[in-house]
Amino acid sequence: MNLSTLRNIQGLHAPLKLQMEFKAAKQIQRLPFLHSSNIALDTLRGNDECIGFEDILNDPSQSEVMGEPHMMVEYKLGLL
Numbered sequence: 001m002n003l004s005t006l007r008n009i010q011g012l013h014a015p016l017k018l019q020m021e022f023k024a025a026k027q028i029q030r031l032p033f034l035h036s037s038n039i040a041l042d043t044l045r046g047n048d049e050c051i052g053f054e055d056i057l058n059d060p061s062q063s064e065v066m067g068e069p070h071m072m073v074e075y076k077l078g079l080l
Contacts, residue, residue: 018044032076033069 003015025040042048074080 031069032072033067 003018006014006018021044022041025038025044028036028040030036039048071080
């Protein structure tokens, strides 16, 4: 839903609350070597009920690229 429409219908608090929820959901992360499903963002966007091409053919467990977990975490923390 458009934020201006939401503001006209429910008031100023609704778009502000939605933007705060988006910001909080974007900050949630797993360790760098683990795939994140971002289910919170999908739920806020309304994509949690849709089945698309990427849901079937983009399975992270079948990924050919898997790095060394310790090295990836050290790189993410700036130790390397």
